[in-house]
Amino acid sequence: MHCFFNPRSIAVIGATPKTFKGGYSIIKNLILTFKGRLYPVNPQYAEIEGIPCFPSIADIPESIDLVILFIAAAMVPDTLEQCARKGVGGIMIESGGFAETDEKGKNVQEAISEFVKRTGIRVWGPNCMGLVDGIRGYVFSFTDPKVLPAFLLPGPVSLIVQSGMLSAGFVVDILSHGITGFSKVCSIGNKADINESDVLAYLLDDPDTRSVGLYLESFIDGRRFLDLCRSSDKPVIVLKGGKSSKGAQAAISHTASLAGNYRVASGALAQAGAYEAKDFKQLVDFCRTLALNPPRRGNSRGRIAVITFSGASGIVCSDFMEEQYLTVADLSEETKIRLGRLYPEWMPVANPVDIWPAIEQHSGTDLNIYNLAIEAVLDDPGVDAVIVHSFAGHSRIRLDLDEISRQSSSSGKPVFLWLLGNQEVVFQAQKKARDLGLLVFQELYRAVECLSILFQRPGTTPPLREKQAAPAGKSRQPSADVSSLLEKAEGPQDERISKSILHSFGIPIVEETLIRDLSQVEAAAAQLGFPVVMKGLQPGLVHKTEQGLVELNIGNLQAAQESFERLMNKMNGRGSVLLQKQIQGGAELILGAIRDPQFGPCVMIGIGGVLANLIADTVFAVAPLEREEALDAIGRLRTRQIFDGFRGAKPVDRNIIASLMIALGDVMIRYPRIREIDINPLLVSGDNAVAVDATVVLKQPDSNKG
Numbered sequence: 001m002h003c004f005f006n007p008r009s010i011a012v013i014g015a016t017p018k019t020f021k022g023g024y025s026i027i028k029n030l031i032l033t034f035k036g037r038l039y040p041v042n043p044q045y046a047e048i049e050g051i052p053c054f055p056s057i058a059d060i061p062e063s064i065d066l067v068i069l070f071i072a073a074a075m076v077p078d079t080l081e082q083c084a085r086k087g088v089g090g091i092m093i094e095s096g097g098f099a100e101t102d103e104k105g106k107n108v109q110e111a112i113s114e115f116v117k118r119t120g121i122r123v124w125g126p127n128c129m130g131l132v133d134g135i136r137g138y139v140f141s142f143t144d145p146k147v148l149p150a151f152l153l154p155g156p157v158s159l160i161v162q163s164g165m166l167s168a169g170f171v172v173d174i175l176s177h178g179i180t181g182f183s184k185v186c187s188i189g190n191k192a193d194i195n196e197s198d199v200l201a202y203l204l205d206d207p208d209t210r211s212v213g214l215y216l217e218s219f220i221d222g223r224r225f226l227d228l229c230r231s232s233d234k235p236v237i238v239l240k241g242g243k244s245s246k247g248a249q250a251a252i253s254h255t256a257s258l259a260g261n262y263r264v265a266s267g268a269l270a271q272a273g274a275y276e277a278k279d280f281k282q283l284v285d286f287c288r289t290l291a292l293n294p295p296r297r298g299n300s301r302g303r304i305a306v307i308t309f310s311g312a313s314g315i316v317c318s319d320f321m322e323e324q325y326l327t328v329a330d331l332s333e334e335t336k337i338r339l340g341r342l343y344p345e346w347m348p349v350a351n352p353v354d355i356w357p358a359i360e361q362h363s364g365t366d367l368n369i370y371n372l373a374i375e376a377v378l379d380d381p382g383v384d385a386v387i388v389h390s391f392a393g394h395s396r397i398r399l400d401l402d403e404i405s406r407q408s409s410s411s412g413k414p415v416f417l418w419l420l421g422n423q424e425v426v427f428q429a430q431k432k433a434r435d436l437g438l439l440v441f442q443e444l445y446r447a448v449e450c451l452s453i454l455f456q457r458p459g460t461t462p463p464l465r466e467k468q469a470a471p472a473g474k475s476r477q478p479s480a481d482v483s484s485l486l487e488k489a490e491g492p493q494d495e496r497i498s499k500s501i502l503h504s505f506g507i508p509i510v511e512e513t514l515i516r517d518l519s520q521v522e523a524a525a526a527q528l529g530f531p532v533v534m535k536g537l538q539p540g541l542v543h544k545t546e547q548g549l550v551e552l553n554i555g556n557l558q559a560a561q562e563s564f565e566r567l568m569n570k571m572n573g574r575g576s577v578l579l580q581k582q583i584q585g586g587a588e589l590i591l592g593a594i595r596d597p598q599f600g601p602c603v604m605i606g607i608g609g610v611l612a613n614l615i616a617d618t619v620f621a622v623a624p625l626e627r628e629e630a631l632d633a634i635g636r637l638r639t640r641q642i643f644d645g646f647r648g649a650k651p652v653d654r655n656i657i658a659s660l661m662i663a664l665g666d667v668m669i670r671y672p673r674i675r676e677i678d679i680n681p682l683l684v685s686g687d688n689a690v691a692v693d694a695t696v697v698l699k700q701p702d703s704n705k706g
Contacts, residue, residue, distance in 0.1 A: 001194075001202045003089030004124055004131060005184070007065035008036045010140070011057055011088075013079060014070035014095070015040035017048045022142035023070045026094070026130075027051075029139040032149045037062065057086050065089040068130065070142060073097035076126070077111045084119045093126035094142055098190055100127055112192040122198075128189025129168050134182040135208045141187070143168040148175075155181025156210035156291035157284065158203045160196050162188060162217050162241070170280055178431040180288040183208040195220035197228060204232045211291035213283045217241040222268060222599035226622060229272040235290035237275040239283045240265055264596045267620030270636060271629055275453060282446070289450040292437050293414045301384060302455035303329035305377035306352035307370065308389035309359070309397060313418075313444065314352030317387065320445050324452035328352065329383045338376040342369055353377065359396055371403045378411040385414045385454065387447055392429050393422030401429065405436040414439075414454060418447045478504040486671055490700045494537045495544070496578055498696040502679070505667050507660060509691045510683075512580040521560050524579045531555045531582040535693075536567040538575040542695050552582065583692065586685035587642045587652060590618065593664045593677040601668035603630075603661045607639050608681040623665030630658035653687040660689060675699045 010030060016023040027048055030038050040048045043055035054060050057067065067088045069079060076093060083091055098109040109126065116123050124130070130141040134154045141148070148168065153175055159182065171185050183206065186199050196216055203209045211234055219225050229236045243262040269276055275290070277283035296302075304326050308314040318328050328351055336349040342358040343349060358369045370390065377383050390399050408415040417433060417440045419426050430440045441447035478486070482504040485497070493501065499509040513524045525532055536549030544550050548570060551563045560579070567577050590608030595601055599622050606618030621633040634640060634654050645651035664677060676697040683690050
């Protein structure tokens with residue numbers, strides 16, 4: 001990767017003197033920002049912008065570290081071979097027309113991948129905006145040379161984006177508004193070779209980068225990406241595109257990416273300790289927040305002091321903090337006494353700290369009420385951070401940013417500023433705050449959001465490739481019959497077979513017996529005892545309820561016999577009936593496992609039964625699982641209160657559910673022919689759990705790769 005970030009020489013194939021062409025913008029940006037040797041390549045011109053232009057890369061008399069291509073897709077394969085013969089270090093393809101367009105473009109992109117495998121030369125792109133380095137001032141891109149170089153500013157944040165034009169416009173927007181500077185901005189496009197993990201690995205070792213934000217539509221190697229997040233001391237923040245079904249379709253047409261299962265990606269990111277953002281501005285705000293303020297650990301609990309000039313904004317801020325799981329700090333008596341000296345006698349001291357009466361009280365004096373109030377609350381051991389509301393351009397409001405920066409630094413506690421007022425004054429204050437390492441926000445809710453992530457860091461665990469499933473909850477060795485079934489069967493297995501597979505692995509299942517004849521009903525029902533449930537089974541049929549093949553609350557023998565006959569009639573006599581002991585009470589969960597194309601074997605936990613589709617509350621985690629990871633996944637459910645004895649129900653032992661999740665993950669790792677597992681519902685009560693219904697889906701026998 002070194003040749004992309006630190007080249008000594010660059011050749012631009014497709015360079016042109018035509019100012020409206022991308023090949024010109026690349027050359028012009030390099031002239032303005034790159035201090036190394038520069039070689040335009042185009043057989044039509046002798047020179048471009050006063051620089052000698054070569055007819056081909058072979059004609060350049062020196063070795064080349066980096067080649068940037070901006071040529072038609074059809075010309076790329078031959079040009080790559082010329083680059084290989086020249087012995088170039090790396091190739092960046094910024095032009096489009098590849099897999100994002102049509103089958104012909106897809107074939108060209110596949111040729112690029114084959115070239116990389118054959119030669120070992122790394123390729124960045126295609127269909128990308130290239131690289132911008134705010135520290136060195138480089139712009140290796142066809143973005144407008146009249147715009148970006150003028151705004152380029154160094155900073156602690158690096159970005160990796162799968163988009164092209166958006167990245168350029170977005171970076172200019174952020175820089176021109178003075179929000180933050182950047183270390184690196186990397187547009188990786190279609191990812192024919194170099195992908196997000198390659199660039200992330202480089203940036204995590206980059207001393208100029210303190211946080212990394214990514215906009216991604218797909219993960220090329222999801223497990224490697226998670227390993228990098230787990231092992232990093234630097235915060236990683238991801239904005240995932242293609243969450244919705246329509247968004248996923250857009251992702252395919254945009255960069256030929258498979259958007260994947262968003263719930264899987266979200267669960268995997270949380271499991272690996274990465275943060276998620278919901279929009280582009282939030283992505284950058286989270287990045288700059290975490291770059292300047294490491295996540296709080298130890299005794300920090302998110303107890304916030306609010307310094308405000310307005311009672312109303314203090315109230316709204318408190319509402320926002322409760323929504324974001326922050327706490328309005330209880331100020332100590334000593335802090336109240338210090339603040340009380342600033343207030344008029346009639347004004348009680350409380351948090352939020354409304355300092356306008358104090359400003360009125362001391363008008364005409366040299367006292368800086370803001371700084372005195374901030375210092376007082378920062379000294380309070382019950383305060384973990386401060387959010388300051390202020391007004392820029394008001395004659396009686398003084399905000400000494402240098403002093404606030406000193407106070408925050410000496411206390412070790414973050415101070416966030418929500419600043420409104422005169423546009424130009426706000427802009428200048430924001431730039432000064434940025435240079436001092438202070439965070440300024442123009443939206444109060446965003447300020448609270450960013451403060452919240454400092455106290456809610458996702459948990460981290462050892463890298464996936466170094467982990468083993470925890471012994472507790474690990475699956476058992478299956479019987480010989482089940483092993484044979486796993487080797488030879490394919491497709492969805494019926495409920496009885498599916499549960500026999502799961503039971504063989506140590507998953508508890510409901511008592512049941514298979515009935516093929518009416519004469520068997522009486523003995524089976526007598527053995528299990530009423531009430532019972534009866535289900536019609538047919539090969540390949542998964543959704544029995546939709547076909548009317550599930551009957552509940554059967555309380556006597558006559559009802560059981562009538563149920564058997566109804567079910568057999570619905571199946572035209574071609575099936576069998578499963579008679580089960582009906583279990584009363586308990587929470588209904590869904591427990592399952594899938595093989596995700598981006599992250600591999602994953603386990604799912606969620607609310608099951610008839611509410612599964614209505615509530616859609618599920619959390620995924622990548623297998624194998626440690627117990628802490630399984631418990632953390634359970635804790636991320638929105639409806640997790642159901643485990644705590646909701647409305648008088650018996651509390652559920654979460655360790656029991658965690659053990660089952662660990663076991664399912666172990667099964668998926670050990671048996672790659674299992675494509676899916678679905679247990680719905682899993683009835684849980686206290687320290688008991690039992691699978692009431694289940695489906696196991698097997699791959700075709702000749703498709704046995706995991």
